[in-house]
Amino acid sequence: MKNKGFTLTELLVGIVVAMITLLAITSLFMTSNRVIQVVKPASEAIEEVQTGLATLDFVMSRWGVGFPCSNNCTFDATQSCSTTFDSFNASSTNITVYGNNPICMNILNSGSEVQFFASLGGSGFVKSSDKNGSQLISCRLSSSSKNNCYFLFNPTFNGFIQLNGLSQSSSDCIDLDITSQTNATASNQLPAGSLLVRAPHFIRIYVQDGWLRMDKKDIAPCNDNENAVNIARVKSFQAQSINSRSVKFTIEFVSQTDPNKVFKVERVYSR
Numbered sequence: 001m002k003n004k005g006f007t008l009t010e011l012l013v014g015i016v017v018a019m020i021t022l023l024a025i026t027s028l029f030m031t032s033n034r035v036i037q038v039v040k041p042a043s044e045a046i047e048e049v050q051t052g053l054a055t056l057d058f059v060m061s062r063w064g065v066g067f068p069c070s071n072n073c074t075f076d077a078t079q080s081c082s083t084t085f086d087s088f089n090a091s092s093t094n095i096t097v098y099g100n101n102p103i104c105m106n107i108l109n110s111g112s113e114v115q116f117f118a119s120l121g122g123s124g125f126v127k128s129s130d131k132n133g134s135q136l137i138s139c140r141l142s143s144s145s146k147n148n149c150y151f152l153f154n155p156t157f158n159g160f161i162q163l164n165g166l167s168q169s170s171s172d173c174i175d176l177d178i179t180s181q182t183n184a185t186a187s188n189q190l191p192a193g194s195l196l197v198r199a200p201h202f203i204r205i206y207v208q209d210g211w212l213r214m215d216k217k218d219i220a221p222c223n224d225n226e227n228a229v230n231i232a233r234v235k236s237f238q239a240q241s242i243n244s245r246s247v248k249f250t251i252e253f254v255s256q257t258d259p260n261k262v263f264k265v266e267r268v269y270s271r
Helices: 008-061
Strands: 106-108 113-118 123-130 133-139 149-153 158-162 184-186 195-198 201-208 211-218 226-243 246-254 262-270
Touching: 008 201, 008 211, 008 226, 008 246, 008 262, 106 226, 201 226, 226 262
Parallel strands: none
Antiparallel strands: 106 113, 113 201, 123 133, 123 195, 133 184, 149 158, 149 195, 201 211, 211 226, 226 246, 246 262
16 A cells, blocks of 8 residues: 655645644734733722722721710811820820810811811620629620720710630621620620720821822820721822812722823712
């Protein structure tokens, strides 16, 4: 039997087909790469928007929460916050030292910086108390020595306390009220019916080196202060009071790889 191989014409046709296929694949790859280079900065900017707004939404949802004030406290976001809390005596019941305005806000540096009070921690109710301690309804109450400073809201006493010997079977809850079952105990003898809220921090949001940043200062004796953390890459940040209960943030988010890709977002937060 005589073996038959490929003819020269068949080899040339095969080579041409392979080259055309290779060129098509190369062209597709180059086109896809160009598309990726165009889309990537926009995608990164969108990610900055999503992560940045998620952080801001959480912090602003806690704006004014846990702030100690008396029965004649005001609620005015156009008023500046007092900064005399540095000298606050934790054993004192003088709670007007903060200015008595939970949703006060300092808007500084032509609107590029804001300062306000916010409780970023957990809360709970004192269900009952006896000589052995207190039975609590816990929602993320912390036993950490640097994070267990709470403000105790009670008709007969308002002031800071630190929970001692906290033991809890569940640290999270969705529906928290005085009818819930106890899930924590503490060695403190606390008045039954009291509300515990993590003492607020003094929050500062500002722009530095192209980043929207946040730092916090504990107003309670725990001194749970935190160095500045980056929220998102931005071109600009502008805060403006809308009325006595609302503030508007105008933010230009940018891509980390292409500063020309900018997403401008306006967000209104109200209490």
